[in-house]
Amino acid sequence: MIGIELTPEEPPSRIADYAAGAEAAGFDAAFVSHHYNNRDEFITLAAIADATDDLLLGPGVANPYETHPVTLASRMATIDELAGGRGVFGVGPGDRATLSNLGFEQGRALRRVLETMRVARRLWDGERVDHDGTFAADDAGLNYDARSIPVYVGAQGPHMTRMAAKHADGVLYNGSHPRDVAWAADRVAEGLGERPTDRDDRVNGGAFDFAAYASVSVATDREHAREAARPPVAFIAGSAPDPVLDRHGLDADRAAEIGEAISAGEFREAFAAVTPAMIDAFCLAGTPGTVADRVETILDEADSIVFGSPLGPDVADAIELLGDRGLLMCQG
Numbered sequence: 516m517i518g519i520e521l522t523p524e525e526p527p528s529r530i531a532d533y534a535a536g537a538e539a540a541g542f543d544a545a546f547v548s549h550h551y552n553n554r555d556e557f558i559t560l561a562a563i564a565d566a567t568d569d570l571l572l573g574p575g576v577a578n579p580y581e582t583h584p585v586t587l588a589s590r591m592a593t594i595d596e597l598a599g600g601r602g603v604f605g606v607g608p609g610d611r612a613t614l615s616n617l618g619f620e621q622g623r624a625l626r627r628v629l630e631t632m633r634v635a636r637r638l639w640d641g642e643r644v645d646h647d648g649t650f651a652a653d654d655a656g657l658n659y660d661a662r663s664i665p666v667y668v669g670a671q672g673p674h675m676t677r678m679a680a681k682h683a684d685g686v687l688y689n690g691s692h693p694r695d696v697a698w699a700a701d702r703v704a705e706g707l708g709e710r711p712t713d714r715d716d717r718v719n720g721g722a723f724d725f726a727a728y729a730s731v732s733v734a735t736d737r738e739h740a741r742e743a744a745r746p747p748v749a750f751i752a753g754s755a756p757d758p759v760l761d762r763h764g765l766d767a768d769r770a771a772e773i774g775e776a777i778s779a780g781e782f783r784e785a786f787a788a789v790t791p792a793m794i795d796a797f798c799l800a801g802t803p804g805t806v807a808d809r810v811e812t813i814l815d816e817a818d819s820i821v822f823g824s825p826l827g828p829d830v831a832d833a834i835e836l837l838g839d840r841g842l843l844m845c846q847g
Contacts, residue, residue: 516726518544518821519834520575521563523554530559531566533830538570540838546575546605546687546821550613557590564598571603575728575821576669576687578609579631580619585644585655588635592661600662605687606631607669610754615778623649625674629682632666639663665719667726672756673702680706684716685724687821689751691799693812694762696727700816726819730798733806733827733836743828744800745786751797752789753777763796803836 519537521530534545545563549556556574563572573594577587587606595602608624621627627649634652637644640663643656668679671689679686680703688699703725710723730751732744752765753774760767769788776785799806810820827833 516543516571516724516819516821518542518546518571518726518819519826519837520546520548520728520821520823521559521830522548522824523556523559525554527554527559527562530554531562533834534563534570534572535566536831536834537838538567540834542570542834542838544571544573544603544821546573546603548575548824549577550610551581551617552613557594560594561597564594564601569601571601572598573603573667574605575823576605576607576609576667578607578614579627579650580609580614580621581617584627584631584634584650585638585652587631588638589657591635591664592639592657592659595662595664596659602664604635604664604666605669606635606666607687608675610750613777616780625678628668628675629678632668632683635666636663667724669728670699671759673758676702677706677709680704680723680725681709681711682714683723684719685726685819687726687728688817689728691727691729691731691809691813691823692763692796693809693816695759695796696813696816698762699727700725724819725817726821727813727817728821728823729810729813730823730825731806731827731833731837732798732800732825733803733833734829735802735836736828737801737805739828740802741791741794741800743825744794744798745789746782747824748789748793748797749773749782749785750777752793753785755797763792765792765796766790806837 547556547559591604608621630648639661646652665684667685667687668683669687670676690696730747732740734740752770773785773788799809
């Protein structure tokens with residue numbers, strides 16, 4: 516899979532245009548990111564479904580805190596129905612900094628995501644569900660037919676990455692540096708070693724998909740590309756666990772300050788605090804040739820890649836550049 520992440524910072528119709536351009540450029544999938552302060556991801560996905568024919572699509576990622584997991588499963592099934600069976604359910608614990616604005620804590624995150632996945636699958640199978648765990652459901656069910664939808668878990672830490680390999684259809688590993696992706700490949704191997712032999716694999720041909728969900732900023736001008744990388748890198752650094760920061764020798768105190776600034780809505784200050792080392796660690800930022808070289812190294816470990824936001828100073832141009840350089844190499 517060669518995918519793209521689109522951030523709904525612009526109206527859904529414009530994001531749908533980007534997705535149509537990605538489909539024409541040869542991309543396989545489009546994921547729409549979620550933060551409460553952007554436009555709604557599922558409404559945007561509906562617009563993408565209408566504007567494309569073959570592109571797989573889904574949230575990248577939805578979190579089961581803001582929305583009850585049963586409701587989330589129904590929204591995903593609705594998008595899959597609207598898209599004619601092209602849905603991919605990206606689910607994860609969400610962005611810690613923005614969730615805190617809404618009074619949510621990522622308590623028992625791994626368990627919450629796993630339970631969400633399991634309950635969603637039962638609902639899509641037509642079951643009525645009673646559940647008492649990190650959330651409750653009492654005789655919940657869907658009043659319409661749904662299909663089995665691939666579930667990709669958004670992950671960055673070791674436990675979530677292993678859990679995804681053990682229980683999900685794929686992982687959207689939040690990593691842009693070959694060092695992180697190689698580390699994640701070991702965690703995926705551990706999880707696959709524990710994968711139940713009696714698991715009912717009805718999607719993806721039963722094959723687990725290790726997808727590197729890599730932030731990318733590409734332009735013909737290197738410095739313009741790196742400057743455009745500041746916003747997503749701020750969000751990544753501000754929520755990065757200490758082991759990830761340590762792996763790259765990054766200042767944990769500075770990363771914490773960035774996360775605090777994001778939570779306070781002080782985005783300009785957060786973006787300005789991003790260091791060149793953070794950009795190197797958390798984004799493929801530079802010219803098409805630079806990005807292509809990094810992608811080639813990443814795909815030595817990963818099965819797939821999703822080109823994540825910001826993509827570049829100009830999103831439409833970035834999609835064209837990635838289609839010209841990234842896709843040909845990935846397929847070659």
